[in-house]
Amino acid sequence: MESLTEQEIRAAFVNCTKGEAKRLSVPRDLADRPWDDLDFLGWRDAQAHDRAYLVTVLDGHPRAITLRSPAPASWHRRRGMCSICLTSHTGGVSLMVAPKAGKARQQGNSVGTYLCGDLACSLYVRGKKDAGVAARPQESLSLEEKIERTVANIAAFFAKVTA
Template identity: 60%
Template sequence: MRPVTERDLRASFVNCTKGEAKRLAVPRDLATRPWDDLDFLGWRDPASPERAYLVAESGDGLIGIALRQAAPHAGHVRRSMCSLCLTMHPGDGVCLLTARRAGKTGQQGNSVGAYICTDLACSLYLRGKKEAAPGARLHESLTLEEQITRTTTNLTTFLNKVVE
């Protein structure tokens, strides 16, 4: 992913108002992010942990979506798989994140969801830059580039559902 500025991020959001985009918490460490290792930028709102944001390159620009974490299940101890990068996590390492649809359907309350790594670090798990629990990344015959392509395809499919 190419480096982005705070202005780029705020202008990219498709499923919230301009006022909401102006008020959302943007990461303070944009200058130090490992941009070459990121397929998308994802972060949590430090003041409101149930909120998350995801920004990805799309065509000539960026597409950003605001997400909300569904209520966690008490006593959740089984392993779950991220629908983007296919990393397995125990407990609450994967959560259901929902996004209000863009446009009129979103204003009517329609949303879509996906099970995604809770910390939104899919790109780093793929590349081995961040470790999940033992056995989180199953051995695959796909190359790293093929795994990255699969992850970005999964992300694009999710983003398209938000924008439709």
């Protein structure tokens, strides 16, 4: 993924208003992110722990969505699998819900998926971050194929949000 500026990220949000995008918390360490190893940029809001954000490039343009993590605290002790990168974590997977874009958002419609709580899917797929014992299933896919699957999964989630 190419590096993005704060302004590019704020302009990329598709499921919130421009005012909301202007007020949300963008990471200060954008220059220090491992952009070459990212299929998407994800972060949790430091001031509102139930909020998270994803940014990816689709059709050559950055697209971003806001998320909420409504899971109760008891879920944090259960083992779960991320729907994007297929990594299992004990206490590290959260249900993330995104308001749909456009008119559907105004009607209160949303779509959800299970994601790594730290939103570091790209790093888990590449083996740059360890999720623990038996976190990644044994597969015959190459690293490139795993990355392609992760990219396809995140694109499919974005498609549900914007549908």
